[in-house]
Amino acid sequence: MIKLINVYKEFPRSGLALKNVSFHLRKGEFAFLTGPSGAGKTTVLQVIHMAERPTDGEVRVSGFSSRRIRRRDIPKLRRRVGMVFQNFRLLRDRTTAENLAFALEVTGARRSEIKGKVQRLLAQVGLAARAGAYPEELSGGEQQRIAIARALIHDPVVLLADEPMGNLDERAARSVFELIRDINASGTAVLMATHDLDLVRRYSQYRVIELTEGAIVYDSGNSDGVP
Ligand SMILES: Nc1ncnc2c1ncn2[C@@H]1O[C@H](COP(=O)(O)OP(=O)(O)OP(=O)(O)O)[C@@H](O)[C@H]1O
Ligand SMILES: [Mg+2]
Known part of the structure; x- marks a missing residue:
């Protein structure tokens, strides 16, 4: 459903943000994307959302390919891929419902x-x-729930969440995480960037993909021969 095949991403001044990243996220799957600050987590989510194009390699998302997609088809792709950004990015002059x-x-x-x-x-x-x-x-936790609701608005096949509990206290974080688990339980795949290793350990039933300096150094759910 989502496939990264030997993806490289080079930024002009900061060099290689992704180095030969390959993985396959299946329908309905839940995976943590982890690794230290600067490891490339946000960049992985951005190439899936096609906000950034790989410098080399290919990203395939529910029938679309980063090599072939036309600019005017990107909104169509984004209806399949819900994104929760590292900072909520809500419109400040509009109510929650708006x-x-x-x-x-x-x-x-x-x-x-x-x-x-x-x-x-x-x-x-x-x-x-x-x-x-x-x-x-709204509180930070409430704003994050709205950001999640907005990401779900087109019934996406996958929810990408970038540190969704990053700025929340423990209680708000727990309830946002429960919400994301519920969303996954109802059939939406989830790829969640986090540097919270306690959380990752606590939910060891979920797949973990770990990045260091732009490369995958561990993938607990790699079962289809992707290096
Ligand atoms: N738009 C950009 N222009 C230039 N360099 C960038 C850009 N976006 C990311 N980078 C670089 O790519 C590397 C990976 O950054 P990325 O934001 O993906 O890391 P991250 O794992 O999400 O880190 P954090 O945990 O701090 O959010 C970093 O070295 C960063 O400086
Ligand atoms: Mg990030």
Whole structure:
């Protein structure tokens, strides 16, 4: 479903951010992407989201290839791939409900459809009561739930989450993680970047892909001969 094949990414001044990265994330799978700061976790998520193109190698995402995709097809790809960014990136001048509705409006969805979907998503992330609140009126954990709801708006096949609990206290972090597990349990694959090794150890049933200096140094779920 998501396949990275010998992916290299070079940035002009910082050199190689990814070195020969290959892995296959299957339908419905849950994987942690771990490694120290600067290891390339965010870059991996960005090449999957096709915000960055590999310098060499190929990324395949649900029928799209980084080698062949046209610029105008990228929005289509992004409907298949939900992304939660390292900082929430909510629109500050829009309420919670409007932040979610906006993501649907740009695709030309009908108003009645938007309303129902926004309500469903708010309920799913436990924030039905905060539909009219602005991002600055929400706690960090609540903002992250909204960012997650927004990533789910097009029913993606995979949720990419970049340090989704990074700025949260322990309790908020736990409940955001439970939400992400629920999303996975309902069939959405999850690739979650984290440097929280305690969390990774605690959930040892999940796959771990570990990066160091842009290269995969460990992959607990590599079973299809990818080096
Ligand atoms: N847009 C960019 N331009 C230049 N260099 C970049 C860019 N994005 C990332 N890099 C470099 O690529 C390397 C990997 O960065 P990346 O953000 O993927 O690491 P990370 O594992 O997500 O780190 P962190 O845990 O701090 O978020 C770093 O050396 C970084 O400086
Ligand atoms: Mg990062």
